[in-house]
Amino acid sequence: MTTKLSNAQIAWRAAQDIADGAYVNLGIGFPEMVAKFQPPGRQAVFHTENGVLGFGEAPPAGEEDWDLINAGKKAITLKPGAAFFHHADSFAMVRGGHLDVAILGAYQVAQNGDLANWSTGPKGVPAVGGAMDLVHGAKRVAVITDHVTKDGKPKLLEACTLPLTGVGCVTRVYTSLAVVDIEDGRFVLREKLATISLDDLQAVTGARLHLDGAVGDLIAPEL
Amino acid sequence: MDKRIPNLAEAVAGIPDGAAVMIGGFGGSGAPIELIHALIDRYLATGSPKDLTVINNNAGNGHVGIAALIEQGMVRKMVCSFPRSADPRVFTDKYLAGEIELELVPQGTLAERIRAGGAGIPAFYTPTSYGTDLARGKPVAEFDGRPYVQERWLKADFALVKAELGDHYGNLTYRMAARNFSPLMAMAAARTIAQVTQAVAPGGIDPEHVVTPGIFVSGIVEVANPAQEEALNRADAAHPPARPQEVQA
Numbered sequence: 001m002t003t004k005l006s007n008a009q010i011a012w013r014a015a016q017d018i019a020d021g022a023y024v025n026l027g028i029g030f031p032e033m034v035a036k037f038q039p040p041g042r043q044a045v046f047h048t049e050n051g052v053l054g055f056g057e058a059p060p061a062g063e064e065d066w067d068l069i070n071a072g073k074k075a076i077t078l079k080p081g082a083a084f085f086h087h088a089d090s091f092a093m094v095r096g097g098h099l100d101v102a103i104l105g106a107y108q109v110a111q112n113g114d115l116a117n118w119s120t121g122p123k124g125v126p127a128v129g130g131a132m133d134l135v136h137g138a139k140r141v142a143v144i145t146d147h148v149t150k151d152g153k154p155k156l157l158e159a160c161t162l163p164l165t166g167v168g169c170v171t172r173v174y175t176s177l178a179v180v181d182i183e184d185g186r187f188v189l190r191e192k193l194a195t196i197s198l199d200d201l202q203a204v205t206g207a208r209l210h211l212d213g214a215v216g217d218l219i220a221p222e223l
Numbered sequence: 224m225d226k227r228i229p230n231l232a233e234a235v236a237g238i239p240d241g242a243a244v245m246i247g248g249f250g251g252s253g254a255p256i257e258l259i260h261a262l263i264d265r266y267l268a269t270g271s272p273k274d275l276t277v278i279n280n281n282a283g284n285g286h287v288g289i290a291a292l293i294e295q296g297m298v299r300k301m302v303c304s305f306p307r308s309a310d311p312r313v314f315t316d317k318y319l320a321g322e323i324e325l326e327l328v329p330q331g332t333l334a335e336r337i338r339a340g341g342a343g344i345p346a347f348y349t350p351t352s353y354g355t356d357l358a359r360g361k362p363v364a365e366f367d368g369r370p371y372v373q374e375r376w377l378k379a380d381f382a383l384v385k386a387e388l389g390d391h392y393g394n395l396t397y398r399m400a401a402r403n404f405s406p407l408m409a410m411a412a413a414r415t416i417a418q419v420t421q422a423v424a425p426g427g428i429d430p431e432h433v434v435t436p437g438i439f440v441s442g443i444v445e446v447a448n449p450a451q452e453e454a455l456n457r458a459d460a461a462h463p464p465a466r467p468q469e470v471q472a
Binding site: 050064066067073084087095133137163165 | 249251252253304307308318319328329332333335338352354355357397402403404452454
């Protein structure tokens with residue numbers, strides 16, 4: 001019995017909403033998995049901040065070309081029809097509203113769409129990369145995340161407590177338990193695992209889940 | 224006109240103490256390792272240049288390239304978006320010890336500030352960072368009902384970049400994703416020095432394929448078979464080969 005989706009299953013679910021021909025940016029780390037689960041017959045074009053559109057999978061070990069990497073500094077390959085461009089053009093694609101979807105990780109998401117995913121506080125060396133740019137401009141900004149933190153605290157909140165990456169920017173959240181849209185400053189529950197009750201889901205969510213029509217079953221294959 | 228410089232030592236000879244230096248590259252991709260190491264060699268021989276402000280996306284990895292520049296104590300301030308890497312210890316230790324300044328800039332804002340510097344645009348408005356800690360103290364204005372943050376141009380005294388082909392006029396092409404910030408930095412620096420994998424005569428680059436027009440480039444120096452930062456780090460390399468703390472020990 002499924003009690004929560006694995007990271008791969010969350011990534012799979014997010015991939016089902018990416019249309020054929022969509023231009024997509026996947027945040028570094030966990031969101032990169034989304035690329036593996038494109039539905040048959042659909043092909044998205046993936047964008048990486050450091051100046052490549054249309055990249056493919058990692059090359060086999062030993063065949064890396066270190067001039068050809070993604071934003072996570074990992075070696076990639078090119079698909080036919082790929083393009084190179086400089087950093088200002090790359091972020092024009094981001095801020096200029098040319099990307100269809102950006103899928104990012106999160107520490108916290110607030111019901112008004114605020115996102116915190118770059119800093120856990122003032123300790124250590126701060127680093128932001130492209131996180132604050134990516135949350136602006138894509139037509140859809142989706143988050144994939146476990147529903148709660150490692151120590152069980154809600155990640156979907158009335159207001160973020162960690163430093164913000166962007167204000168009112170997230171439109172949909174795919175979690176290990178549910179799919180939640182952000183509409184008019186509230187969380188609207190679209191899908192949940194059949195194995196969790198609405199009350200139990202609400203109990204691990206830090207803000208009210210609103211209903212707008214039927215709630216679908218969140219289903220993902222074993223991966 | 225011939226912008227060729229005969230060797231690396233001459234290529235970096237004019238960079239003074241206190242200079243602002245843009246260095247191309249994103250991680251190791253496009254990092255002009257040989258130019259950076261030539262700068263370090265000059266410092267080890269003469270004590271100069273020091274107190275540099277370095278502008279790059281990152282803050283070095285391992286003990287080569289920008290990390291090695293920082294390790295020597297030549298850098299007073301880093302302007303970057305992501306001062307982390309597989310092995311960021313050199314920057315991290317100096318930062319936590321208060322020995323190096325950090326100006327943290329969102330990556331797209333960094334790129335656009337540099338582009339603006341090269342294009343003669345003193346400031347611009349961007350949605351990026353609105354409502355976050357990185358927008359503190361910056362003017363905000365509303366356009367078509369949305370709030371935007373004012374950011375200022377970024378210029379430098381020198382840019383050091385790595386290119387693929389370079390002709391005698393300074394026209395440049397790049398190799399794959401090694402392009403990243405370099406075309407922007409070439410515009411924004413008073414003097415841009417490019418290390419090129421192959422120097423060619425004028426006409427050797429199809430004008431349709433020029434990425435950085437030579438007007439933005441002061442000099443080129445040929446470095447055939449340039450080192451890759453990632454490959455150096457995987458081989459546990461350092462520059463100079465014996466690290467300073469090991470010499471002292």
